[in-house]
Amino acid sequence: MEELVGKILVVDETHGTNPYKFQLLTILVVDDNRRGWPVDKTKGNLNINCVITDDDSALINSMNESFDSELIKSMNMGFSKKLRHLLCNWHENLNLKVPRDLVQSMLQKLKVLINCKDQNLFSQLCEGFIQKYPVDSKTSTYTDYFKKHYMNRPEKWAMCNRNFPHGEGIESFHHRLKKVHLKSKVNRRIDDLINVLLNFEWEDHCACEREACHGVSALPQHILERHERGIKISDTAVAEVLDQTWEVNASSSSSSSSSSSSSSSSSSNLQYVVVQNAEECYADLCFAKCTNGSCPGLCSHMYSCSSPDTHPLHKVHAIMLPIFLTWLSPRISTAVHVHP
Incomplete structure (x- = not known):
């Protein structure tokens, strides 16, 4: 955790x-799998060179005013001279500006x-989106809002x-705290909240240690079930929309495997975007590799997915399987000729 503190800090209340x-201030660090883990302290004198916030004009204006003030310099908060500001790309603001049938x-x-x-391809996609x-x-x-x-x-x-x-990830942390640990009930005592946070931290610490040693995460049953359905996603449900970017329509397999019409209709719009981050795992010692024989060497360092699940690998299986079979087919033919 000490190594992660110096890379990315996610702070929210x-x-x-x-x-x-009283507001609860939470600090998370992000590991190589892009999972957030809570910490109780950070390193001092951090040289911060980038800040990511929501697209909140009041927050951005106050941040700009504070960073330019002499007060920050005198307090020696460690901000670098050129502080870059980025927007959290999770909020697209579609629901309030687009008809429901066009949102997905x-x-x-x-x-x-x-x-x-890719910069050039990005410019073409922007023009295509506006023309679409x-x-x-x-x-x-929404198009006027997007352009403006x-x-x-x-x-x-x-x-x-x-x-x-x-x-x-920090929003997910707060959701787990309130819905799971506090059970959506009003907490009446500060000491009870502290005990809940300590138990929460201990669970996450054990999960982090377990994944580092075994590469296995204790996932809820519904996530494990979706992982099994993800492996069964057909080739027709996967479309390569860009170089190293795929769109996976998970509704086709989940709908066909579901026995009830209600569950089929609820999963009719399950679409995810999978992006390849690297051609091979960049970790020196990776414990998160997939054990499925159809996807040798696959791990979450190589791909990222828009799915809200803890691990994105179950959507990636649908992409890796035909690639692996394409690689394996000529080798099987050669083996058959050599060993009749």
Whole structure:
């Protein structure tokens, strides 16, 4: 954890954890699998060169004013001279500006656009996105909003200009705290909250140590079930939308395997974007490799997925399987001729 503290810190506060209206400030560090882990202290004199925030004008303006003040310099907070500001790309603001029947299609195109890592291709995708949705009563609200607030500053949100997407891990942490550990009940005592946080930290510490040693995560049953369904995703459900970027329609396999019509309809819009980050694992000693024989060497260091699950590998299986079979086919033919 001490090594991770010097790389990425995710800081946020939340309310509703005690009756005194005290805000709970949380600090998370991010590991190589892009998972967030809570810490109780950080290193001093950090040389901060980049800050990622939500697209909140009040927060951004106050941040700019504070960073330019002499007070910050006198307090020796460690900010570097050129502090870069990025926007969290998790918030697309579609639901309030786009009709419900167009939200999913526009969201998938925005995810592809955001995850594009080539500058020239990104410019073409931006032009194509604007041309795809002409000015009409249904989409004009969002296209005007997109052109006004985002097209003029792609350096703040496009992945071709950055290497870290968002900080929704801390939102997940707060959700687990309130819904799972506090059981959606009003907490009446500060000491109870402290005990809950200590137990929470111990669980995450054990999970982190277990994954480092065994590469196995204790996942909830519903995530394990989705992992099994992800392996069964057909080739027709996978489309390569960009170089090293795929769109996976998980509804086809989940709908066919589901026995009830209600579960089929609920999964009709399960679409995810998978991006290849590296051709091979860059970790010196990786304990997170997949044990499935159809995907040799596959690990979460190589791919990232828009799925909210803890590990993105189950969507990647649908992509890696045909690639591996293509590699294996000529070798099987050669082996058959050599050993009749």
